[in-house]
Amino acid sequence: xxxxxxxxxxxxxxxxxxxxxxxxxxxxxxxxxxxxxxxxxxxxxxxxxxxxxxxxxxxxxxxxxxxxxxxxxxxxxxxxxxxxxxxxxxxxxxxxxxxxxxxxxxxxxxxxxxxxxxxxxxxxxxxxxx
Numbered sequence: 001x002x003x004x005x006x007x008x009x010x011x012x013x014x015x016x017x018x019x020x021x022x023x024x025x026x027x028x029x030x031x032x033x034x035x036x037x038x039x040x041x042x043x044x045x046x047x048x049x050x051x052x053x054x055x056x057x058x059x060x061x062x063x064x065x066x067x068x069x070x071x072x073x074x075x076x077x078x079x080x081x082x083x084x085x086x087x088x089x090x091x092x093x094x095x096x097x098x099x100x101x102x103x104x105x106x107x108x109x110x111x112x113x114x115x116x117x118x119x120x121x122x123x124x125x126x127x128x129x130x
Contacts, residue, residue: 029099029111033122037072037101040120041109046076054083060095067098067112071120077106 047066050059066073075092077085089100089108098112113120 030123030125033125034101036123037109037111037120040072041074041101044072044074044109046074046107048073048075049078050075050081050088051078052080052082054081055088055091055095060092063092063110064096067096067110068114069117071114071118072101072109072111075108075110077108079106 047070048059048062053059063073063075077083077088081088085106085108086103089103089110092098092108093100093110096110096112098110101109101111103109111120
């Protein structure tokens, strides 16, 4: 897997953490797979909340464990969190090596295939290069 530079800087807008991340993955999630994960996430309740402390090492560790156990998780960003939900999602995805499925309002959905307990079977991606 090849990663380019990650730039993290603090913005002046409400103290929001700005994360500009560019990465090249071997396998990108297709829109069909993303839509399937969104449909699964609609029925889920958030299992974590991110508050004033934003992203701590303990929070990152608990997200890591939840992704390994469930593969698909929904996180709620509280109103007292100074960072924007999109920025929080990008930073969590980077630290946990997961994919951001969607960010709607203050809800974040993350997906990462489990190494031990594979529960979700994604639709197959069509090969366009042949």
